[in-house]
Amino acid sequence: MIKTETSFTQLQASVEATTARARELRAASFAIQQHLAVTCREMKEVFNHTQATLRAVHQHLASLRTGSAEQNGCEGEPVDALIKALDVLGRCESDLEETIDDLITAFRTASALGDDDKRTLFANALMMIGRHLATQVGPKAAGVIMN
16 A cells, blocks of 8 residues: 555656646747747848838839930949938948848848748848948958959
């Protein structure tokens, strides 16, 4: 009889420990779900901001092309389009570092989530900014050896 009571007590303690661990895991799971929801909202904001930036750049490029073609037959500079797009969005050229960091984070998150459309959008935005920076810095200042 004592052996049966000891086994029952041990079994009861094991069930209580398992129940407590299940509660801990449920609380951790809930916290992770909340964090993922916040991350998804932030990523959507970055995605929407990037789309607006790209739309502004494309619209400005189109207006430069039509205006320049009428004036002298030359196309507008993409650098001007990027600066104009940043201006339209209420940001300035000095905000580029923060914008680039946000885009890189969004790109990595989209890649990790397997969202190819958003990954492509962020990659395109980063390429535009990279081209802008390359034209501003130039190969010599960037340390690129030209033959």
